[in-house]
Amino acid sequence: MQDRKEKKYRKINWKLAGSLMKGNGRYILFSALALAVAVVAAYCGPLIVSFTVDYVIGDKASNLPAFVMRAVENLGGREFLRGNLWVCAAALVSFTLVNGYATYLRRRYIAVASEGFAMEMRNRLYHHLQAVPYDYHKHASTGDLVQRCTSDVDTVRRFMANQLMEILRTVFMVSAACYIMFSLDVTMSLISMVLLPVLGVFSFVYFGMVKEQFRLSDEAEGKLSSTLQENLTGVRVVRAFGQEKSELDKFTACNEDFRNKTYKLIRLFGGYFGSSDFVGYTQIAITLLTGVAFAVKGRLTLGEVMVFTTYVAMLTWPVRQLGRVLADLGKATVSLGRVEEILAVPEETEPGTAGRPVIKGEIEFRGVCFGYDAYDDVLSDISFTAKPGQTIAILGSTGSGKTSLVQLLQRLYLCTAGEILVDGVNINDIERGYLRSHIGIVLQEPFLYSRTIKDNIGIVRPDAMAEDIHAAAKIASVHEVINGFEAGYDTIVGERGVTLSGGQKQRVAIARMLMQNAPIIIFDDSMSAVDTETDAAIRNALRERRVNTTTFIISHRITTLCEADKILVLEHGRLVQQGTHAELVAREGLYRRIARIQNALEEDLAKELGAQGGE
């Protein structure tokens, strides 16, 4: 299944890769140049040894290029070097230094390039995920997105940092070795490399083969983790049913399975290393023996034999890594594709003129319709008006469209028909950031950022004074609660901090919204987890505070509803009733039934308490 999914990402999107490179491309080039220098320097080491052995110590002719020999002659030739053998040793150390420095540069540059690439990718993803429309987030899975933004980015980064240069290095090394070796002796070169292709193909085939065992081992580990997790989260159930023994058996089975599958994988690796070592050393042996035979015949010098054997040994490792590199290339391509998929989602756009008119808080819905798809209307033909400073309460069952209605006002969605006017301007013509910052909203399940309570409340106004923050918290009836925490306003909440109860979160979110000082505010059932007394206290404090704020409240608490200037009753996406408490109570309908609960309660109490019941 994984395979099928991966197929659609088989191709690298070069345009995307290029744009993510943004200024870091040259570092790849630098790294490649440094790599070339390092390879050349690395190959010089054995040549110096060979030169020393053949020319300086032995009496053979030198096979070094003419310009090097001229330099040697200028120094004083063989005699000088024989007397000062340290020069050869120093040359060897110097070339290692060059090699070392170039290797350092290669790794440093590629680190700069790949980390820059990864940073650009992360930034782009983060920015983009904030810019895509609300609807995308509503349907996407957080876990999957986070995985793409983290582990997929890392897979691509790792490939660039480790494998990209590895490919180049293999190519450079093989070609440089070929050049040097072929210039020494063609037959000997061919013999020295006869098994290398076998090694490359073998490693390629091998890494294709172990993929399956890798998957099995990964799956077994996943099973082990999830079994453990289930046991730990369900520890109460395990104990309450006295199932410790059967849980242990279950865990043991998973633990054994993971051990066996992974052990098998490791053994496969052992087989790979063992057999590729065999091939590699056989190649070295062939080279050595042929070299010996050639040297005996006088066709090669001792130094040259040493060059061949050293080079072959240097080549076997990169060649046998080739299979792994190619396997990783496949993985990186898939990961890049998964990242690309996110970046391809279109961002939220401005449908109109993006103006910034003065917003006082007058709102009008004119025949507004809305649906997530063409077949199913969530809201149809909604029309009403709200004057600045009015309180509008919305009542309706789950799925009646209450939340969609206020989301339209925030322009988290666009109306499919009709229009919404704020102070006479169609909201589609107001810049969305401007519009949203003039409409405060508290969601039913508010989200707090992982930072201190103080920072959360003051998040829209980073320059706010502590007094302002405390004042907002007091209105939201959460000041006392916060002071009850050990660290007070500096308590960290959210993901990595203290977990607040639903009601506490709602109240902190109310305080945060108040800091916006918006002319329009919305409570999307945002006091549902707050007890009725606190609810009343918050509403009283709000009433005292607000001067001319248009307020929308979604609630089914009758005490909240009856204080509103206007109540909207929604059923199945239609506005079935609107009016004041007095008007609606007089009419048959949902509102009247809710309003009459008090009567039902009194009847119930009277029944339970018998004759003494009732007031």
Place this chain on the structure above:
Amino acid sequence: MSNTAIEEQDYDRDLKVDIGIWKRLFRYVLSNKRACVLSVVTNMVIALIDIAYPLMSRYAIDNFIGKGTTQGILPFILLYFVLITAQAFGVYSFVAQAGRIEMNVSFDIRQQAFKKLQELSFSFYDKTAVGYLMARMVSDVGRLSELLSWGFVDLLWASTYVVGVMIAMLLLNWKLALLALVVIPPLAVISLYFKKRILQYQRKVRKTNSRITGAFNEGIMGAVTTKTLVREKANYGEFSELSGTMRQASVKAAVWSAIFMPIVMFLGSIGTGIALYKGGVDVMIGAIGFGTLSAFVSYTMNFFEPIQQLAGILAELQSAQASAERVIGLIDTPLEIVDSPEVVEKYGDNFHPKRENWEPITGEVEFEHVDFSYKEGECVLCDFSLHVKPGENIALVGETGAGKSTIVNLVCRFYEPTSGRVLIDGRDYRERSQLWLQAGLGYVLQTPHLFSGTIRDNIAYGRKDATEQEIREAAQMVRAEEFILRQERGYDTEVGEGGARLSTGEKQLISFARVILANPRIFVLDEATSSVDTETEQLIQEAITKVLRGRTSFIVAHRLSTIRSADRILVIRGGRITEQGTHRELLKLRGYYYNLYTTQFREEASGAILDEKAIEN
């Protein structure tokens, strides 16, 4: 959660290597006798072969090339291929033995820790986050077993190789050997220093990386809030700062490892240079042959590999110290609730119960002057006394934190009283085993927990030997069968991890069926506050009524219907019973219960009206 955060900080610094802990961990390695012996043997063989190759070349150079003859080359070839073949098998065995040790060590540690986790009391689970335990059990154990096993075999190889090469060099020419070996001490010191620094930087990268993951998580989960607060720019600003830090830290870590290798190579080449220089002079004066020179050059070129490996193992040990402490700490956690040896003798332990000696439970529960506190000096229950007759239904109401759950946990012996006694059927429950009580107890949680597996497996969780007939009867009793049969594969439907494929209401019904099948005498219910649709709500209420019938029960109640039908309602405030009696009696008091009831009534009633509307949809 908070203690997890604090403890994770231990991972940020290098702790002192505590030999005692590593000795204990190493026992897990040594318990694999065969693999250990095989590892020692193979490593010796491989190291010796590694040492032999340059000697083979030396022989070839001196005897064939030097003398200009190929006489005797056949045995030489043969020996060479014997070596190669032996090495191939050696390498295979090396990897296989290390793998075997690694997997057995992690298996054993996990097994032991898991057993421990099944015995630890709830006070432990209240203080310890599941995520923390998962990290110990999965990644820490994995890391330690990898380090112990591969570290062990690498150590064997590297030390054999180093010692072997030294001996070989000294035997070939001790003067030259001593000169070439001069580079080893600085090589070792520098390697250790760098390895440590590199690990430190890598740790910083990992830490920043987890912050990035957190930031993505927050950015995605809080996307709507960010939109409504128009925080996109500010958030992006903060994020790009973080990703900038990440880039910087990663480049730094990479640069440190990039510097390390060249330095090691350079030091190594000094050794080679010395060999070439002094050896070359020796060759010229005829003190040694070309072959010896070539062997010296090869040895000095390969020396830095084992040295830096040894340094790496040392550095790893230090950086894994925190993991080692945590894992050993988990295995060593003392048990707070332990059955006395006499009790274990008679009733058996958690894994080997002696059911034949268990007395049946009738379900009488008594609290006798019970005090209880989670923390010293903070009394949650004070001098609490309560007598519950067999079959009586008790509803507990009161605010969060008043002590309702504590009472329930004490009944289940998830905790034991700080002072006073809890009697089951007239005897202190500490005179019987934990399993005796818990196996006779039914418990349904606020958030129902199912295990992955089929619906059937889940219903039969408490009684693995139940027949098909009994399972179906239990499901029918709570009217769960209807929805079960609606599933594609009926009772064989997989519920998914944690029951994820079922709705909350469905999970609740299954957890009731599970209790019915186990048929406990004492039943504990922590009622859910989250609402389910009206229809399921009705089914659940019926199920509760069925489960309660004839059983002693304690209910942390939220629904009016459940509260109303209880035999006795206890209002718990501040660890004491402030009001108790039947629904009607308590209403007459017009106290706390009266207020609670009237508020709740309004909420439930308006909720019900709105739900009706939703269902019409």
